[in-house]
Every structure is written in C-alpha cells, then in structure tokens.
Amino acid sequence: MPRAVRPGRPVARCRTRSDTPRVWDSPTHVRAFGGGRYRVVAPSLLPRTWICFDESRREECLVSHVSLSALGSWRPVEEQSREAEALRRFRARGLFEFGEAIEQEAGGDCAFVLVRRGEPGRAVQDRTRAGWRPTEDQLRAVAVQLLEVLDLVARRGGVWTHPLDAQSVRLTDDGTAKLPGAMTGGTEEESAAAAARQMLGLGLLLRSLSEQAGLGAGSPARAMPPDLRWLLDACLQGAEKERPTPAEALERMRLLQNAGFSAQAPALVPRPLGLAPVQQPAACEVRTVGPRLEIVVPPERDVHAFAFGVAWTAFTAFWTVSAWQGGGVLFALFSLPFWTAGVSLLAKTLRRPFVW
Known part of the structure; x- marks a missing residue:
C-alpha cells in the first residue's frame, strides 16, 4: 500500500x-x-x-x-x-x-x-513544434512569471535545481508559465552564480520565442518592445556579473513598460544600480586635414593619469641629469625608454585623435 x-x-x-x-x-x-x-x-x-x-x-x-x-x-x-x-x-x-x-x-x-x-500544460518546445506563435503580451507574461520564480529563490538565498529551457518550462492554456524543480540551499556566491546562469537560460528561451513570434525581424511594425529588448540583451551578456538579478530585471521591465515609449524611442528612465550607461565624452572636434577626416576626442576623467605622467617625467629628468653630471653616460642613455613612456602618457591624456 x-x-x-x-x-x-x-x-x-x-x-x-x-x-x-x-x-x-x-x-x-x-x-x-x-x-x-x-x-x-x-x-x-x-x-x-x-x-x-x-x-x-x-x-x-x-x-x-x-x-x-x-x-x-x-x-x-x-x-x-x-x-x-x-x-x-x-x-x-x-x-x-x-x-x-x-x-x-x-x-x-x-x-x-x-x-x-495544477494544470500540467505542455512544454514550450512541444507548443512551438505544434505551430504556437506567442504574441508580445504572451512573451512578456512568460518572462515576468519566470522572473518572479527566480526572484523568490534568490530572496531565499537558494539554488534552483532544474534548468530553465524550452523542455522544462511548461505553458498552460491560460498562458501561465510554470517551472518544475526544487530549491536547495547554498552560499551567497553560489546563489548569485546560479541566478546568473538561470538568467542566461531565460535569455536563450526568450530569443527562441521572439524568433517564433517574428519580433525584431527587420520590420519596424514588428520591432521588439523596449522592455523585452532590454531583457533579452541583458540576459545574454557574456559575463555573469553583467547580467541583472531577477529583482533588477523585474524593476527595469516595469519602468520601461510604464514609460510607454515606442519601440523607436530611447529609454530615458533611470536604470537600476549597476546598470547605468557609460558616459560618452563631449566637445569632440572634427576637422579636415587634406584628404583625411580627423576626429579629436578630448580626454575624460584623466586627471590622475596626467598627474602621474608629470611625476614620472620629472623623476626621469632628475635621474637623467644626476647620471649625466656624475659621469654615467650609459645610465643617462638608459633612461630614454622612460622618457618615451612619460611623454607618450602625457600625450594620450591631452589628446586622443581618431583618423579616417
């Protein structure tokens, strides 16, 4: 029995x-x-x-x-x-x-x-093979529901045992995505690493579903919405540290969705901590020198490098003069590579041209 x-x-x-x-x-x-x-x-x-x-x-x-x-x-x-x-x-x-x-x-x-x-549903792989093509709303619902499960596991400091792929994730008739598996205990580092791997699996799953839905295929009318585009790019980052946590992904998607931007408009909402865009240098100079187009990009945040270059060059000059006055001509000539390094560093901090 x-x-x-x-x-x-x-x-x-x-x-x-x-x-x-x-x-x-x-x-x-x-x-x-x-x-x-x-x-x-x-x-x-x-x-x-x-x-x-x-x-x-x-x-x-x-x-x-x-x-x-x-x-x-x-x-x-x-x-x-x-x-x-x-x-x-x-x-x-x-x-x-x-x-x-x-x-x-x-x-x-x-x-x-x-x-x-609960309704067992069918695996995503079975549904796509049967001709199922998700809409934007269905794709977004699948992503949010799976992120909620991963966020629950991450907040408990656990590790999810089942992989997140088209064979494991199941979809019911009402559009609910379910992930079977178990949560095991782990250290903070193990939990963070497992969450990053699951985010990569989510990105691969979303990319497959977006291709089935015909999103981002080159037609402006079928361009991927900004929240899904951001989630897909963020989950497919090569380094684990560059991928967002499930909580960051949920918050970012809510901000982008509530902003109501069109697919062509840039995202102007603030990003979560650790995902801020890199600032680009301003006041670039474009000039024509004969047949060449020369673009000079001014230095950005190079004050410390410039100070180090000045100190390096001053020390090299003191060493060269001391060696020369002491009769050490060979030692004075030995300082030439140090002169080259110091001058090159100062030149790079003052101007960095790109020539086409």
Whole structure:
C-alpha cells in the first residue's frame, strides 16, 4: 500500500540495484500510482515525469517517479524530496502546488512518487513544434512569471535545481508559465552564480520565442518592445556579473513598460544600480586635414593619469641629469625608454585623435 514519504527516510526493506528488476522505468510498467488513483495519460519531456489523471479529483496533474532499481545513487531521490519541501513552503504563480508524496512497492522494487497539483500544460518546445506563435503580451507574461520564480529563490538565498529551457518550462492554456524543480540551499556566491546562469537560460528561451513570434525581424511594425529588448540583451551578456538579478530585471521591465515609449524611442528612465550607461565624452572636434577626416576626442576623467605622467617625467629628468653630471653616460642613455613612456602618457591624456 502507498504511504506518505518523509524526505531523507531510509527504506531498509528495498533491495539493492543489482538484484532488483526494473519495474518503474518504462511506460508499459507504470500503469497507475497510489492504488489506481493516478492514471498515466502521456509522457513528459522532463526526466522520470508523466502527465497523469487524478481519478478522485477528476483533473490532470504532473507526477514524477524515481525507482531504486533504475538509480545509480540516492541523489535523484533526495532532489525529489527537496522539491516536495519547496512546493510545501512556497507559493508562486510560476510554481506547481504540492499534491502529495507517495512510496509505492511493486515486484520487489520501490518507487518514490511526487504529485504536483495544477494544470500540467505542455512544454514550450512541444507548443512551438505544434505551430504556437506567442504574441508580445504572451512573451512578456512568460518572462515576468519566470522572473518572479527566480526572484523568490534568490530572496531565499537558494539554488534552483532544474534548468530553465524550452523542455522544462511548461505553458498552460491560460498562458501561465510554470517551472518544475526544487530549491536547495547554498552560499551567497553560489546563489548569485546560479541566478546568473538561470538568467542566461531565460535569455536563450526568450530569443527562441521572439524568433517564433517574428519580433525584431527587420520590420519596424514588428520591432521588439523596449522592455523585452532590454531583457533579452541583458540576459545574454557574456559575463555573469553583467547580467541583472531577477529583482533588477523585474524593476527595469516595469519602468520601461510604464514609460510607454515606442519601440523607436530611447529609454530615458533611470536604470537600476549597476546598470547605468557609460558616459560618452563631449566637445569632440572634427576637422579636415587634406584628404583625411580627423576626429579629436578630448580626454575624460584623466586627471590622475596626467598627474602621474608629470611625476614620472620629472623623476626621469632628475635621474637623467644626476647620471649625466656624475659621469654615467650609459645610465643617462638608459633612461630614454622612460622618457618615451612619460611623454607618450602625457600625450594620450591631452589628446586622443581618431583618423579616417
């Protein structure tokens, strides 16, 4: 008979992997869970996960199962237990609700089953292959809902176990994006690094969906909205430190959306801390010298470099004069490279021309 599972509880009566037949790792053997209450309807793209029908509640749900005979370690069992605890404690629009955890025995094997409540929906990959093309509002809703889940995990200082990709993210018929998985504990550095990796996954997912929607394909009428364009560019930054946190991304998207700018207008709202644009030098000089066009860009914030160049050149001059007066001609000539470095530094701080 099925029993509720307490995470971490050892099962001494289950046999080892070597002498136990595999009875839970194929759809032909996974007939029903919980004494016939859960009936398998269709497989899922997630590993060891099935879409089942709850006979008592008359609704579909998402069921994951792991069996000792098909495992090389207890890690999948522990991950599923952590997901059950996470679903018990947290509530978010992009998360499934906790149904129950079941231990099922059959044919000498033990299976651990986790039931997630809520409409299972379909994986994003399945919907796009079936011809689904998201609108701008649907694309924005998917991004915001997934950011809310990542922000919830980041505020708890945890790490999300499942990757954020087209196979994991599921979409329901009402447009809700759900991310199955579990939250594990971690240090502040591990949590920040995991959030940055998930933001990259979100950027890749949005880029794929935007291509399906035909956004940013060169037509002004189908140009990507400024909030989605910013989110896509920010998530696809190469360095993890350059990607925004989920909270920063949510705030930035709200500012851009509320500003109401058109797709062609620049974003004039203030950026979150750490995302401010780099100031460009002003008062550039453009002049024509014969057949050349010479653009001189004045120095910007080079006061310290100029002071260092003056000090360097003064010390080099004192050294050269002292060596020359002391009869050390070779030492005086040895200072020529230092003269070149000092003069070059001063010249760069005074003028930096670009010639075409």
